[in-house]
Amino acid sequence: MRVAVAGASGRMGRELIDAVLQAPDLSLAVALDRAGSPGLGQDAGAFLGQHTGVVITDDPAALADADCLIDFTRPEGTLAHLAACVEHATNVVIGTTGFDDAGKAAIAQAAQRIGVVFAPNMSVGVNTTLKLLELAARMLPDYDVEVFEAHHRKKVDAPSGTALKMGEVVAQARGKSLDDVADWARHGHTGEREPGRIGFSVVRGGDIVGDHTVFFCGTGERIEITHRSSSRANYAQGSLRAVRYLAGHAPGLFDMQQVLGLDG
Template sequence: MTAHPTSSSSLRRVAVAGASGRMGHMLIEAVRQSGDCQLAGALDMAGSSAIGADASAFLGAPSGVPIVSDLREGLKNAQVLIDFTRPEGTMAHLAVCRELGVQLVIGTTGFSDAQKAEIAAAAKDVAILFAPNMSVGVNVTLKLLEMAAKAMSTGYDIEIIEAHHRHKVDAPSGTALKMGEVIADALGRDLKQCAVYGREGVTGERDPSTIGFATIRGGDIVGDHTVLFAGTGERIEISHKSSSRAGYAQGSLRAVRFLADKRAGLFDMFDVLDLR
């Protein structure tokens, strides 16, 4: 990505949670390569071997920003925190960001309904962009799924198949669930009432009102999602496949830029990409 000249006063000051992880490294690299963002903080869990190290040392270009576990220390110079960690970590970050007035870009998945309600409550005080997938391509795919579901509301069985690396701890993926929600909303259904997450044994014939999910875990798959609309005599498949986390990082920076003039409110990538 080509960096464009800009004054230091116009740079968005960004902190990154999970700074020593794979996604953290991708986010830090994206921030460092951007022309309008500056790395202002780096967080990791207490006890991590990365604590105290320079956040961008892995790039061979020190940033002068140490990785810390103290949230207030890590956020003191930041305007916005990008968080792709675990629900319990994100909720701890949320409380401190709300207290300090630091905006949040949340890409973490696996939240409970109660935790989602807490995020919505915090958005009354600080601007939050919350999306299960920051990829521009995935969010365009969600829009295509909305259109497809409306056009194929009858006569088509809908199945969502997702595949991720062996280290992913939640299933189905947040992206797969979001796809299900978008489709269910377009059909006037409640995903909680029509989702089927597993099949085994004598299940009987498929209920045409259901939306099925299948989960694959293995290797280093970054993230593959396919939605199958199976009708009589034809099948339509809408797929998105990630070969790198770079798309998530670049989408996150678009989210950071979108929040620049927002004082409070809960937003998602449809807002960023004007897909409403």
């Protein structure tokens, strides 16, 4: 399968390119980056000391040469790439976070014509953690829940898409909407903790790849379910599984729970 990678000069883009080049069943066909990027015009494998023959471009029309795009960029960039994917019948794996409701609606509309895997986290471990959280939320309905996450200083959205998904899983398991029970910040005289609320705490600093912990706090005990990423390789490998999943499916909107068979 011919794979395109967006954000080719970035840290995640390079991790994806490396993973695609190592996969025997995939080939790197397109490397995209934003206009003005210093990487434009360079070979996509130059950072690895490899000559791939794929030159980094900012032209979404290049997606005509790919079977599937992997995109971990920014919402505005992803949506521009998405339109090109629809035009050229190219499937897309979206790991970008921070979409507003209009952006999410555009993704759902595109999925009527192409295959889309849209998930806040492509890691196999994170998606397994989501299943554990669902179970814990059902077993511990009266426990206080707090979601903690930490990422590198350059991450622009907060809480992370993964943290939001974790909160959504807990809320849904309890028959609630996250918007109705979330506490996004605490400051000043907040009063006692209101039962059933889900609190969020955020750290941004250094080069932290991604840490997430969900606390279930009861009387006399506390359960912590934690996932820590030490590199971006797990996101890349999960993305390749999503690419392969789309190759065997008709157009539609899928998530990593479906890709990994955890939705049953």
